[in-house]
Amino acid sequence: MKPSSNKLGSAALKAAFVLSCASPGLAPALAQSIAGPVTYQLDPDHTFVTFEVLHFGTSTLRGRIGPVTGEVTVDRGAKTGDLRLRIPVATLDTGMRVLDARLREPDLLAAAEYPEAYFVATRFQFDAAGGVKEVRGEFTLRGVGQPLSLYAKSFGCRRDERLKREVCGGDFTGDLKRHDFGATFGEPFVSDDVHLVVQVEAIAPEAAGAR
Amino acid sequence: MKKISLIAALAALGFAAAAHAESATYAIEPSHTFATFEIGHFNTSTNRGRFNKTSGTVTLDKAAKTGSLDVTVDTSSLDTGTAAFTKHISSEEILNVAVNPTAHLVATKFTFNGDKVSEIDGNLTLNGKTNPVVLKAQNYNCYNSPMIKREVCGGDFDTTIVRSQYGVNYGLNYGFPDNVHLVIQVEAVKQ
Numbered sequence: 594m595k596p597s598s599n600k601l602g603s604a605a606l607k608a609a610f611v612l613s614c615a616s617p618g619l620a621p622a623l624a625q626s627i628a629g630p631v632t633y634q635l636d637p638d639h640t641f642v643t644f645e646v647l648h649f650g651t652s653t654l655r656g657r658i659g660p661v662t663g664e665v666t667v668d669r670g671a672k673t674g675d676l677r678l679r680i681p682v683a684t685l686d687t688g689m690r691v692l693d694a695r696l697r698e699p700d701l702l703a704a705a706e707y708p709e710a711y712f713v714a715t716r717f718q719f720d721a722a723g724g725v726k727e728v729r730g731e732f733t734l735r736g737v738g739q740p741l742s743l744y745a746k747s748f749g750c751r752r753d754e755r756l757k758r759e760v761c762g763g764d765f766t767g768d769l770k771r772h773d774f775g776a777t778f779g780e781p782f783v784s785d786d787v788h789l790v791v792q793v794e795a796i797a798p799e800a801a802g803a804r
Numbered sequence: 805m806k807k808i809s810l811i812a813a814l815a816a817l818g819f820a821a822a823a824h825a826e827s828a829t830y831a832i833e834p835s836h837t838f839a840t841f842e843i844g845h846f847n848t849s850t851n852r853g854r855f856n857k858t859s860g861t862v863t864l865d866k867a868a869k870t871g872s873l874d875v876t877v878d879t880s881s882l883d884t885g886t887a888a889f890t891k892h893i894s895s896e897e898i899l900n901v902a903v904n905p906t907a908h909l910v911a912t913k914f915t916f917n918g919d920k921v922s923e924i925d926g927n928l929t930l931n932g933k934t935n936p937v938v939l940k941a942q943n944y945n946c947y948n949s950p951m952i953k954r955e956v957c958g959g960d961f962d963t964t965i966v967r968s969q970y971g972v973n974y975g976l977n978y979g980f981p982d983n984v985h986l987v988i989q990v991e992a993v994k995q
Binding site: 638639641643647648649650651652653654655657659660686688689691692747748749750751753760761762763764782792793794 | 834836838840846847848851852854856883885886888889944945946947949950956958959960990991
């Protein structure tokens with residue numbers, strides 16, 4: 594339902610949807626053992642970080658950051674992986690511009706001084722089916738790096754008929770305490786606990802996708 | 805004896821009056837009220853879209869444990885983070901925002917768990933079609949806002965709708981899910 598390029602015209606888009614949808618291509622790509630590491634490029638149309646933080650113990654304030662760019666290398670045989678995300682914090686969007694501006698200020702995201710956050714993970718855990726289960730690494734926000742684990746709530750691979758490539762991705766979540774990154778404004782009325790919800794899809798190179 | 809029953813009657817009346825005084829109207833606070841939909845994408849990840857503009861009122865009677873609400877979502881305020889996706893969902897193929905610029909939720913049945921709202925039963929009108937929905941509270945609380953010096957009540961609610969019941973059938977035959985998860989943040993200010 595979501596196109597992979599903003600530049601496509603609507604007619605082309607419609608054609609692309611029909612093509613991509615006519616056969617969803619949910620082949621069990623994970624069962625295939627691709628020898629050696631494969632590097633996937635993140636699909637910016639399907640890769641976003643949303644943070645969730647409880648407001649006055651009442652409701653959950655959300656902000657979406659993205660599109661997130663980067664790449665992920667997975668070696669299914671060796672069960673290793675390497676993920677590099679560049680997270681443009683200045684794109685923060687809560688749906689309220691006034692709130693966005695406040696959250697970008699130096700005592701919170703410090704977006705002017707630190708326009709990007711990073712997540713670099715080199716420790717991957719896989720489930721029995723070969724899907725990514727957990728990625729552990731370092732999250733850098735406001736120039737401060739802290740360990741962070743993201744856990745898969747869902748993970749899958751498919752043959753994308755429109756792209757003619759393999760696409761893998763899922764939904765991941767993680768938790769951090771914002772005081773660890775020096776972003777304490779508004780506590781305790783706005784919680785110190787931040788829940789991260791990460792949508793990610795990544796596209797294999799042509800050779801890998803052709804298998 | 806007569807005197808006692810009179811006192812009891814007066815006390816009962818007084819209690820009823822106090823209970824009645826608990827009923828209050830709350831106005832939806834748009835900066836902390838957002839509906840987000842979540843729909844699966846090819847069994848891989850979850851696509852999300854947020855509606856940025858919501859308005860309406862809620863009435864709560866904390867003593868009687870009753871409530872009602874009438875909330876309107878501006879469907880043209882959809883924001884997915886990807887312009888082409890937002891445009892496609894807004895088009896006549898999906899939400900047909902030009903013809904149906906609002907979604908409307910009306911509810912008159914609030915269920916309480918202790919002093920907290922736990923469930924809201926209502927009717928959702930989307931794409932011009934109305935179906936019953938049950939919103940379940942994941943969080944609920946009231947607090948006195950130090951900024952506006954008023955009581956604010958709100959929470960997080962969610963429900964799963966079947967989009968074909970609203971005539972939103974795009975992509976069902978390609979394997980896009982019929983179930984759509986709605987995640988709602990809401991806060992409302994006592995008037």
